[in-house]
Amino acid sequence: MSGRRPRADRMVALLEKRYGVRRTPGWLETPLDVAVHAIVATGAPPAVGDRGYQALQREFVDWNEMRVATWREIGDALDRAHVPDPGARAVALKRALQQIFTRLNRVSLDNVAGMELREAHAYLAGFSDLPTHAAGAILYGRLRGAGIFPSHGVVRVSERTGLVRRGLTPGRAAESLEAQLPRRLHPRTHQLFGIVSEEFCLPKEPRCPQCPLGGTCETGVRTIAEQKKAEAAAAAKAKASAPAKAPSSVKAPKKGQSPAAAKARPARRPAPARKR
Numbered sequence: 429m430s431g432r433r434p435r436a437d438r439m440v441a442l443l444e445k446r447y448g449v450r451r452t453p454g455w456l457e458t459p460l461d462v463a464v465h466a467i468v469a470t471g472a473p474p475a476v477g478d479r480g481y482q483a484l485q486r487e488f489v490d491w492n493e494m495r496v497a498t499w500r501e502i503g504d505a506l507d508r509a510h511v512p513d514p515g516a517r518a519v520a521l522k523r524a525l526q527q528i529f530t531r532l533n534r535v536s537l538d539n540v541a542g543m544e545l546r547e548a549h550a551y552l553a554g555f556s557d558l559p560t561h562a563a564g565a566i567l568y569g570r571l572r573g574a575g576i577f578p579s580h581g582v583v584r585v586s587e588r589t590g591l592v593r594r595g596l597t598p599g600r601a602a603e604s605l606e607a608q609l610p611r612r613l614h615p616r617t618h619q620l621f622g623i624v625s626e627e628f629c630l631p632k633e634p635r636c637p638q639c640p641l642g643g644t645c646e647t648g649v650r651t652i653a654e655q656k657k658a659e660a661a662a663a664a665k666a667k668a669s670a671p672a673k674a675p676s677s678v679k680a681p682k683k684g685q686s687p688a689a690a691k692a693r694p695a696r697r698p699a700p701a702r703k704r
């Protein structure tokens with residue numbers, strides 16, 4: 429036995445290092461509280477995430493008041509709590525709350541609490557502006573789900589990394605990923621792969637050079653190598669088509685000398701007379 433960790437395990441460890449392992453605090457009251465906390469806290473140290481969430485609670489009467497606030501007001505509240513990337517988090521919060529309100533005519537996800545797990549997963553997946561890791565926090569942290577839910581983003585990352593064969597149904601793909609990981613890693617794998625799918629592994633144009641999995645993912649390694657090759661070819665082409673350098677024999681005119689005179693070849697000195 430080589431003692432090396434399996435590939436899926438190593439990828440999860442890499443992402444944990446980048447985003448941290450975040451447990452859903454028990455003091456959050458509703459499913460929507462859990463989702464808001466996940467958006468605020470992901471990627472930040474636990475104390476910072478909690479502080480950001482509590483700052484929002486203080487500054488807004490409820491989540492509906494936050495929904496109608498501008499993203500700048502939300503971002504400023506997070507900034508004052510020293511939460512990193514306050515603007516991006518504010519936009520994500522506002523979009524998620526707005527979509528929930530548009531669909532349900534209320535700002536609440538309390539109905540999820542009474543659903544069976546798979547039903548809750550399908551229901552939350554219908555909110556495209558609710559980040560996968562926030563939905564995962566509700567499913568795992570609130571509803572005590574187990575296994576890996578077959579979210580589109582999670583399946584996309586699993587396929588592109590080469591962990592799961594392409595063309596399987598989402599359910600089979602999730603099962604295949606589950607089989608490669610210890611059970612205790614299933615919830616955080618869903619959430620971490622969800623973050624990668626939203627930040628880097630976009631459906632049309634994956635951002636492999638920036639992705640934390642870029643060095644280990646099958647697609648990432650290939651894409652980065654192809655990009656480097658294309659850049660090198662473009663640089664070589666640009667160099668070949670650059671105008672040739674002016675000959676070094678062209679001298680700058682001396683003080684008081686016209687450029688034409690500087691360019692003119694110096695007159696040959698007469699050869700010294702030969703001694704007889």
Ligand code: SF4
Nearest residue numbers: 629634636639645648
């Ligand atoms: S390296 Fe590229 S293809 Fe692989 S997970 Fe990251 S973004 Fe997706």
